[in-house]
Amino acid sequence: MPGGRLTQQDRQRIAAGLSDGLSYAEIARRLDRSTSTISREIGRNGGPGGYRSQQAHQATVQRARRGTPAPPRAATVPGGAMEEEIVELAVRSGMPRMTARVHVDLLLSEDGRRTATELTRRLKVSPASVSVAVNFLVQQGYVRRERDARRRRDIYVVDDEAWYHSVVISARQTLESARAAMTGAETAGLDTPVGQRLARCGAFLERVTLDMMESADRWRTLLT
Known part of the structure; x- marks a missing residue:
């Protein structure tokens, strides 16, 4: 090289x-x-x-x-080299870069809490970019939103329970895909190659996903 x-x-x-x-x-x-x-x-x-x-x-x-x-x-970079490395790992796993940067900044904050204004200032990005990123993180269970009624602002929080919620939300989404595949198998006909393929896929995803949700519930106490 x-x-x-x-x-x-x-x-x-x-x-x-x-x-x-x-x-x-x-x-x-x-x-x-x-x-x-x-x-x-x-x-x-x-x-x-x-x-x-x-x-x-x-x-x-x-x-x-x-x-x-x-x-x-x-x-020059909030969090230094460690933050860069974690962001890169998140990006390689499929998370959008801006979303990964917001998530990592929250993870590495002292109390796991930031306002949108703080995230905008620290990451030197637009409020719109932060808004898109935190909305995704909230939807996926990585972050929760709290309302500061006195100051009329949202506070974004990442805590240990976030890992449990993100696993469960991801599993539920996969379970929906599994059941859609099984429905597709019945529509195509279980005696056809397409139906059999979809049925195998659906059964596999359903079994693995249910095991994952059961495991998350069993080991949730490790986060408390």
């Missing part, structure tokens, strides 16, 4: 990749660089939400002229 310093064109491609929601690993692959190189570049130049190719290139040139090291990532 080639080494050398990143060029201005490389940085433009990094910015474009972030805008497209690509993971650090995918950006690295497209530039034929190591993932750690991309992670360091983004971390020292504003993080995934604040990376700008032109500013990053100018800052790098200035640092080279001064002969001074780049500021530590923890000073």
